[in-house]
Each structure stands twice: as C-alpha cells, then as structure tokens.
Amino acid sequence: MEPLDDEQLNTVYSPILSPLAWDLGHIANFEELWLVQTIGGREPLNGDLGRFYDAIENPREVRGELPILRDAELRSYMADVRERTLDVLEGVEIDGDTEDPLLRDGFVYEMLLAHELQHNETMLQLLQLVDGYELPPTIEAERSSPRMPGTDASRDGETVTIAAGEYEIGAPPRGFAYDNERPRHPVELAAFEIDRTPVSNSAYISFMEETGAEPPLYWERDGGAWIDTARGRREPIDPAAPAVHVSWQQADAFARWAGKRLPTEFEWEAARPQLDGLGQGWEWTSSDFLAYPGFEAFPYREYSEVFFGDEYKVLRGSSWATHPRVARESFRNWDLPQRNQIFSGIRCARDI
Ligand SMILES: [Fe+2]
Secondary structure (H helix, E strand, O other), rough: OOOOOOOHOOOOOOOOOOHHHHHHHHHHHHHHHHHHHHOOOOOOOOOOHHHHHHOOOOOOOHHOOOOOOOHHHHHHHHHOOOOOHHHHHHOOOOOOOOOOOOOOHHHHHHHHHHHHHHHHHHHHHOOOOOOOOOHHHHHHHHHHHOOOOOOHHHOOOEEEEEEEEEEEEEEOOOOOOOOHOOOOEEEEOOEEEEEOOOOOOHHHOOOOOHOOOOOOOOEEEEOOEEEEOOOOOOEOOOOOOOOOOOOHHHHHHHHOOOEEEOHHHHHHHHHHOOOOOOOOOEEEEEEEEOOOOOOOOOOOOOHHHHHHHEEEEEEEEEEOOHHHHHHOOOOEEEEOOOOOOOEEEEOOOOOO
C-alpha cells in the first residue's frame, strides 16, 4: 500500500471490490475482534465501529459510502490494534493440547494471519485497476517468474490419468484449516484424465478466434495482437503463460470447445499431487460450493455456511497473488460464476 496516497485508498474503483481503506480497516478490526476482544477479553477501541467492517452486513457495493476510518485515523487505529494484539499475545498460552478450540494448535492466530494474507490477494485484485501501480518487487517476481515446468504451450494437450478408486478429500482433523475443508472423507471417483498444464494464453486465443468468445478481463486488441492493460500497462500477452481473469462461463465454454469438461473439485484434489503449473492462477471446477458430509461451522457461520448452495462455484489451487502460507491442497476458494476480477484460469478434464 505504501506507494498509494489517501485519495487512492478511499477511491471506489469497482462496485464488486472494496475501496482499499475498507480492507485495511477490516483487517485491523477482524484482528481486534478475535484477538483483542475474544481472546484478550478487552473492550473495543472504538465502540461499535466494527459493524461497518462486517463483510456480510456491508456488501462491497456500499463500502465506499460507509463512515469508516480514513487517512491518519485509519493508520493510527491499525497501529493501536496491533499493539494491543501483541500485548494480549504476551499473556496467552498457545498450547497444542488446550481444550479451547480457538487456541488449540494456535487456530485463532493462524486464522488471523490467513485472513490478512487472503485480503492481500483481494487488494491485489483491486490494484489491477489502479493505473501506474507498481507491484512490490517480491510480488512482481512471483507474477512474472519463469513459467513452471510444463506450462509452455508445447505441452498443451498432455494429460495425466487418474485411476478409479476411493480418494480421501479434505483437511485432516488437526492443524489449521477452514471449517469448509472438513471433515476429511472418502470420495469414490471414476477413472478420468486431467490436463497436465493449465490452459495457456495461446490456446485461449485459438478458442476466441474460432468461436468469437470474450477475451479475459484486461485484454485489448492492439492491431493484430492481444495486450494486457491491467494497472494501465500495455504489455503483450505471453502466449505460454496460463490464461487468467476468465469467468466460470468462459472456462466451461473453453472446456467444451476442447472436447473436454472442467474437473470436479474432488477430481482436482485427487489429481493435485501430479499436476504441473500450480500457483499461477486459481482453477475453476464444475463443483458448486457445498458442505462436506458432517460439516460443522467453526468458528463462525459467516465464514462458509452462509455461502453454501448452487450460487457459487469452487476454485482450487492458488495464484501468483496468493501467499504460500494459505495455499493448502484442501483449500476451497469460491466465487460467483460470472466473476473474472479474480486471478482465475482453466484446467480441463475428460471421462475415460
Ligand atoms: Fe475478511
């Protein structure tokens, strides 16, 4: 956030993304709620300020209008919360065997870290709309790092065969994971093939040329070539890189055009140990975001339970904007099928 001024932090760049000032205040407020108030048993710093940072009560399209903290007040609130958090931490026993499920294995601390890191990715989505914004060098290196083995276009079409059988899906009972990743349970899968690599930009361009499909978000035609206009740049599209910023509908249409289909999220998880090209884009699956059998909401219903149903599609994997600490193999991301502001790509599967 360092290169941004207060005006940029307060600007609503898109109705489907929060102004950055909201994310920053929300990160601090979530930390205050869980660590300072719940674990530390202390009163909040600013009365009921927290109601403006409740993500369910305040959908993204209204966040720019809320009486949230801004500018110097925002920065001092963030610093005050962090100071109180560290103070509470001094007196807390984080013991692997405590009976308190919030403290067991340090759950609540890992949850807070994961929350902040996941918001960093959401803020990076918004930053794609900020002309001239330069990514910090470490993140730019992730974004533009040499392609992982197997993500060059020459390997488009290579597949991995996954045998029919029973596969264990979900997170083990101990260690940090979100409620929606549990309980771990066996799933019976028929044999299938899955592409060794995510769909490349060059494959996506062939699909667009043949079908007239819409380009990914931020792509523009410049003469005969496609360019990427995110952050106000005009960079040629790298044909070998995985295609990102596609909606579920675009992903599904691509897979059909290729004579294939999107994998289910269970197929994706079963095949994950053999997949190349992970980490450069989330991958849409055909699965709706549903509870696993025996699901129990923890630590609050609003993390997952209120989103279960056929409205949201699951994405698996991670992107260049995802911190490795939150890229678990059982991690389930979800979004509305029409969304493409996320760093979302495609990997195809096929029955055999
Ligand atoms: Fe949040």
